Amino acid sequence: MTGTGQRVRTRHRFGVAGPEAAGVDRRAGEPGARGAAALAGRVGRWTAVWYLFAVLLVLLAWEIAIVVGGTPDYLLPTPTQVAKAFDTYHQPLLHHSWFTLKEILLGFAVAVAAGMLIAVPIAFSRTVERVAYPLIVMTQAVPKVALGPLFIVWFGFGLETDVIIAVSVAIFPVIVNTALGLTSIDPDLVRLGRSMGGSRMRLFWLVRLPTALPSIFAGLKVAVTFAVIGAVVGEFIVGGSGLGYLTLSASGNQNVPLLFASVIALALIGVLFYAAIDLAERVVLRHHPQSGNRG
Amino acid sequence: MTGTAKRPPTTSAGLPLRVEGLGKTFRSARGAAVRALDGIDLTIGAGEFVSILGPSGCGKSTLLAILAGLDTATDGTASVGGRPVTAPLVDAGVMFQRDLLLDWHTCEDNILMQFRMRGLATAPYRDRARELLALVGMEHAAQRYPRELSGGMRQRVAICRALVHEPPLLFLDEPFGALDALTRENLNTELAALTAHSGATVVFVTHGIDEAVFLGDRAVVMSARPGRVIADVAIDLPVPRGPQVRELPQFTAYTARLRKLLAHEVQAVAVEGARS
Numbered sequence: 001m002t003g004t005g006q007r008v009r010t011r012h013r014f015g016v017a018g019p020e021a022a023g024v025d026r027r028a029g030e031p032g033a034r035g036a037a038a039l040a041g042r043v044g045r046w047t048a049v050w051y052l053f054a055v056l057l058v059l060l061a062w063e064i065a066i067v068v069g070g071t072p073d074y075l076l077p078t079p080t081q082v083a084k085a086f087d088t089y090h091q092p093l094l095h096h097s098w099f100t101l102k103e104i105l106l107g108f109a110v111a112v113a114a115g116m117l118i119a120v121p122i123a124f125s126r127t128v129e130r131v132a133y134p135l136i137v138m139t140q141a142v143p144k145v146a147l148g149p150l151f152i153v154w155f156g157f158g159l160e161t162d163v164i165i166a167v168s169v170a171i172f173p174v175i176v177n178t179a180l181g182l183t184s185i186d187p188d189l190v191r192l193g194r195s196m197g198g199s200r201m202r203l204f205w206l207v208r209l210p211t212a213l214p215s216i217f218a219g220l221k222v223a224v225t226f227a228v229i230g231a232v233v234g235e236f237i238v239g240g241s242g243l244g245y246l247t248l249s250a251s252g253n254q255n256v257p258l259l260f261a262s263v264i265a266l267a268l269i270g271v272l273f274y275a276a277i278d279l280a281e282r283v284v285l286r287h288h289p290q291s292g293n294r295g
Numbered sequence: 296m297t298g299t300a301k302r303p304p305t306t307s308a309g310l311p312l313r314v315e316g317l318g319k320t321f322r323s324a325r326g327a328a329v330r331a332l333d334g335i336d337l338t339i340g341a342g343e344f345v346s347i348l349g350p351s352g353c354g355k356s357t358l359l360a361i362l363a364g365l366d367t368a369t370d371g372t373a374s375v376g377g378r379p380v381t382a383p384l385v386d387a388g389v390m391f392q393r394d395l396l397l398d399w400h401t402c403e404d405n406i407l408m409q410f411r412m413r414g415l416a417t418a419p420y421r422d423r424a425r426e427l428l429a430l431v432g433m434e435h436a437a438q439r440y441p442r443e444l445s446g447g448m449r450q451r452v453a454i455c456r457a458l459v460h461e462p463p464l465l466f467l468d469e470p471f472g473a474l475d476a477l478t479r480e481n482l483n484t485e486l487a488a489l490t491a492h493s494g495a496t497v498v499f500v501t502h503g504i505d506e507a508v509f510l511g512d513r514a515v516v517m518s519a520r521p522g523r524v525i526a527d528v529a530i531d532l533p534v535p536r537g538p539q540v541r542e543l544p545q546f547t548a549y550t551a552r553l554r555k556l557l558a559h560e561v562q563a564v565a566v567e568g569a570r571s
Contacts, residue, residue, distance in 0.1 A: 188391045191365045195466075196412035197385035206411060210399055287399040287440050 077257040082264070085257035092246060097265050100242040103159060103231040104273060107166025108224055114167070115174025115223070116216075122175070123182035140172050144230065148237035162234030162242065169230035170223040177219025181212025214288055217281040224277050228270045243269075309342035309496035310376040310386075310463045312362060317371035318521075319357055330521035331357050335371070337515065337524060344490060344497040346507035348553060349517030350561045355500045356468050358522065362498060363387055363466045375464065385413070387464040388457030388495070392472045394449040396441040396456075402428065403437040406456045420459060427455040431485050447478035451485070458489060465490065465497040471506065480538070483509050487536045504557065508549045509536060516553060519560045526556050 059079045065071075066078045073081060086093065118136075121128045144165055155161040185208055193203045235244025243266045250259035317335040320328050331354035339345050349355045360366035362373050364383040373380045396405045406424040407417040428434050431451040441449055450470060457465060470486075471479045483506050490497050490510075501507050507514045508530055516526040530549055532540055540546055 186393070186395065188393060189395050191360070191383075192389055192391065192395050193412055194383040195363055195365060195385065195387060195389040196409050197383070198412035199414075202412055202414065206408070207397070210397065287442075289398055289442050 074254055074256055077260060081257045082260045085255075085261040089258050089261060093243075093261060093265055096241060096243045096246045096262070097269065099159070100231055100235065100244065100266065101269055103162045103166060103234070103242065104224075104227050104269065106159075107163045107231055108170055108227040108273070110163065111167045111170035111223055111227060112174055112220065115171045115219075116178050118171075119175045119178035119182065122179045129179075136172070136175060139168075144168050145233055145237070148234065151234075152238060157238050157240060159241070161238050162231050165234035165237075166227045166230030169233075170227040173219045173222040173226065174216075177215045177222075178212065181215030181219075182208055184215065185211050214285060217277070217285065220277050221274065221281075224273045225270065228266070228273065232266065308463065308494045311341045312337070312339040312464075312496060312498070313374045313377075314338075314358075314362070315372050317358070317361065317368050317373060319354065319361065319366075320369045332361075332368075333521035333523050335522070335524055339496060339498065342494050342496055344499065344510060344512045346499045346501060346511030346514045347517060348501060348504065348507045348514055348557060349522060350519050350557065351502065353517045353519055353560070354522035355517055358517075359466050359468050359498055359500050363389055365389075384464060386460075386462055387466055388460070388462040390450075390453055390457045390465075390467045390470040392469040394441070394446075394453040396449055396452060398441055401438050401440060402433070402444070402452045402455075405441065405452055406459050409456060409460045424455065424459055427459055428452070430489065431455060445478075447474055447482060450474060450482060454482075454486065454489065458493065461493070463495055465493075465495045465499075467497065467499045469501055470499075471503070472501070479503070479506065480541075484536075484538055486510060491535045504550050504553050505541070508532075508546060508553065509540060514549075514553055516556045516560075525560070526553075528553065 063078050063080065066073070066076060077085075118132070122132050123129075147168070148161075148165060151161045151164050155164055189207060189211070190203065193207050198206070231242065232244035232247075235242035236248060239245050239248070243262050247259055247262040247266070250256070250262055314335050314337040317332060317337075318330070319332040320330050323329050335358060337345075347355045347358065357366060361368050362375075362380065362384075364380045375384060396402075397408065400408070403421065403424050404417075406427065407420060410417050410420055425434065425437055428437055428451075431454060433448060433451050433455075436444060436448065436452070441452065444452070453470070457467075471482050474482065487510055497510075499507070499510055511530050514526075514528045514530055515524055516528070517523065518525045528549070532543065532545060532549075
């Protein structure tokens with residue numbers, strides 16, 4: 001039985017991240033290539049070993065460079081000193097990490113919920129789109145750091161202000177990618193659904209939303225990194241709590257090892273969130289073709 | 296690979312179609328008015344299989360969409376079973392050139408979309424979906440995902456989806472246009488067997504002359520834009536149609552005649568294209 005795999009390549013301007021989006025042709029008889037196999041390939045044992053090796057190599061070179069080169073440790077500490085800082089300051093590090101983690105989680109959750117609620121009417125009404133897009137673009141053009149002091153006046157010196165800043169940064173990619181995903185559906189698919197007696201509601205849940213998922217996930221990945229940035233920016237302005245504040249205060253005290261430890265903790269949190277979304281994407285989209293192909 | 300040996304699905308009898316003075320004008324992207332269809336009169340009897348042939352862009356797909364209630368006419372009327380078409384016909388099975396299978400559902404669940412879209416429970420129809428898959432030689436694929444299948448296999452699943460709710464009408468818009476010649480002929484044979492027994496009225500849009508003759512009880516030839524009916528040829532070939540029909544001298548005579556009619560229209564398109 002022969003057959004040409006007819007495929008329509010839909011444009012994904014905010015494409016499914018990664019080089020595979022460039023157009024890997026998946027042939028028939030390659031079942032489940034995306035799911036388990038891809039996962040095993042990416043974080044397989046040997047890949048992990050190579051990563052570890054590379055990191056150790058950099059750390060070793062760093063240590064040697066400082067010891068041999070004689071850079072003063074108040075400018076650049078050795079990895080050993082940073083490790084010691086993790087031990088000495090584990091309590092404040094944990095405390096502030098937890099605070100920042102909460103902010104990112106809250107900020108991301110609110111941005112996703114609100115962003116999707118805003119995106120749906122934009123996707124379904126030309127009028128709403130025409131009115132809403134200029135407003136969104138305008139608010140997006142305002143640097144959020146500049147709005148920080150205003151948010152402090154409105155929401156005080158607490159977690160709320162940091163979360164609001166995180167939301168204001170992270171919401172944009174959610175809105176844009178969700179609206180894009182919901183509108184970039186094959187019109188014939190809508191016609192087919194209507195010929196099956198599908199109401200607008202059922203078409204949305206059974207066809208439109210699942211079709212939009214790859215685009216939505218691409219947006220979520222950007223949003224989660226933006227939420228991290230937003231939270232830290234908030235902490236810089238508000239002060240008092242969070243890894244952003246800890247970094248700032250370590251800088252003020254010339255405690256460079258703690259500063260490094262704090263930034264590393266922040267990076268780990270960022271990677272953790274990104275990996276969580278990535279994993280969710282692999283699970284949810286395990287049957288979706290990789291590059292948005294629809295046959 | 297045919298399902299002729301097995302028990303075919305039983306279906307309610309087809310519905311007659313009637314088109315009177317149908318025309319369609321739409322606005323192009325540049326704002327110019329384009330006349331796509333003009334003065335189409337067509338009567339299709341219950342259970343008849345009508346092939347609609349025409350050069351690319353002659354509006355035959357638009358005509359099909361209007362019949363299926365998925366598009367609206369600018370003038371004239373289309374009616375099904377005596378009632379004017381004003382909304383999407385839900386008692387029809389529709390197929391397009393692309394199979395439009397949902398990648399995240401198994402083949403079986405794709406077929407059962409017919410019922411999910413209607414808000415019906417799918418469980419009572421599962422057996423019927425499997426039965427149809429078996430008729431097109433795809434019983435092994437019920438639990439497989441579309442991307443694991445070839446184009447021809449995917450289109451077979453799409454056929455099952457169009458037939459699973461036993462529709463009295465079938466609207467097929469170049470369903471095999473993207474397939475290779477051999478797969479196309481196999482699918483023609485399978486479709487002939489399925490529709491012969493279903494009793495549904497079929498409107499089959501194509502630009503394949505061979506398959507128009509092979510499948511149709513009639514072949515309607517349309518002109519270049521604006522699309523008008525320029526010939527209506529009754530095709531008198533033995534039923535049920537198997538691959539051997541293609542070797543009959545009458546078959547060749549029909550295709551030759553239609554090819555001649557079409558060549559003239561294709562030429563008109565070429566002249567038009569050269570001018571603009």
